[in-house]
Amino acid sequence: MEFSSVAEMFRLDGRTALVTGSSRGIGRAIGLTLAAAGARVMFHGSKESAALETAAREGAGEWIAADLGEDAECDRLAGETLARFGHLDILVLNASVQEYVRLGEYTEEEMRREFQTNFGAAFRLIERCVPVMRERRWGRILTIGSVNQFRPSPRLTLYSATKAALRSLTVNFAKSLAADGITCNNLAPGVILTDRNEAVLRDPQMRQMILDLIPSGRFGDVSECAGAALLLCSPAGAYITGAELAVTGGMHL
Numbered sequence: 001m002e003f004s005s006v007a008e009m010f011r012l013d014g015r016t017a018l019v020t021g022s023s024r025g026i027g028r029a030i031g032l033t034l035a036a037a038g039a040r041v042m043f044h045g046s047k048e049s050a051a052l053e054t055a056a057r058e059g060a061g062e063w064i065a066a067d068l069g070e071d072a073e074c075d076r077l078a079g080e081t082l083a084r085f086g087h088l089d090i091l092v093l094n095a096s097v098q099e100y101v102r103l104g105e106y107t108e109e110e111m112r113r114e115f116q117t118n119f120g121a122a123f124r125l126i127e128r129c130v131p132v133m134r135e136r137r138w139g140r141i142l143t144i145g146s147v148n149q150f151r152p153s154p155r156l157t158l159y160s161a162t163k164a165a166l167r168s169l170t171v172n173f174a175k176s177l178a179a180d181g182i183t184c185n186n187l188a189p190g191v192i193l194t195d196r197n198e199a200v201l202r203d204p205q206m207r208q209m210i211l212d213l214i215p216s217g218r219f220g221d222v223s224e225c226a227g228a229a230l231l232l233c234s235p236a237g238a239y240i241t242g243a244e245l246a247v248t249g250g251m252h253l
């Protein structure tokens with residue numbers, strides 16, 4: 001594949017994308033970056049919110065609210081996206097839930113919620129979207145993992161396990177979908193400044209303890225995940241599949 005310019009390597013004109021959990025944080029940055037590269041983007045959040053509407057407006061895209069803890073909602077999200085866009089080229093599975101609890105404090109309900117939202121929903125959305133990608137013999141599936149898929153955590157045990165399962169699903173799909181022109185990759189963020197970890201990082205002792213675990217000596221910015229995501233979703237990433245890209249400042253090492 002030859003490109004006439006560097007910019008062309010990363011252009012997504014005519015492509016459509018669904019980015020789950022793109023009302024805020026990393027998903028929002030990825031959605032806006034794909035939109036800036038020319039893609040028509042479906043923004044998504046767990047519920048209707050001003051943040052979701054604003055993200056969609058900024059990315060000149062559309063939005064759908066759906067709770068990925070429910071199978072029927074996953075199906076509705078896929079169905080409505082395909083109906084509105086006609087086809088789907090890029091699927092970014094970014095939404096997740098997590099709960100800081102230790103062994104003995106988990107409930108059965110929390111276990112089901114985390115596995116359903118972080119893993120089950122991804123499986124379901126991939127299953128619904130792959131047939132349309134196959135028809136056009138072009139597709140990009142990107143799952144968002146976590147540094148916790150490399151580093152066990154006593155307070156995020158279930159969450160870490162859902163991310164490890166998601167990573168395994170990604171590389172398995174990568175192998176079976178490569179011949180159809182569909183790549184499947186995993187991006188694993190370290191500590192990125194978003195709403196999710198705001199409360200934890202407000203505690204000065206905790207903040208320093210976490211910083212000490214990061215070789216680059218700083219937290220990451222959402223834009224640093226978005227740039228890596230663009231590579232994996234763009235024409236430039238056509239020959240990258242089954243990759244696990246750590247965007248962690250070295251924290252996974």
Ligand SMILES: NC(=O)c1ccc[n+]([C@@H]2O[C@H](COP(=O)([O-])OP(=O)(O)OC[C@H]3O[C@@H](n4cnc5c(N)ncnc54)[C@H](OP(=O)(O)O)[C@@H]3O)[C@@H](O)[C@H]2O)c1
Nearest residue numbers: 021023025026045046047067068095096146191192194196
């Ligand atoms: N931030 C980090 O340091 C970090 C580190 C490692 C991995 N990650 C991973 O990166 C991804 C994004 O993290 P983030 O920090 O950007 O998250 P965030 O700021 O907490 O945003 C979460 C997004 O997911 C949506 N969401 C939450 N629960 C949902 C549900 N049940 N159904 C559907 N959507 C739901 C939220 O929608 P609403 O706006 O409607 O709530 C929001 O759009 C996640 O997969 C996370 O595990 C993040």
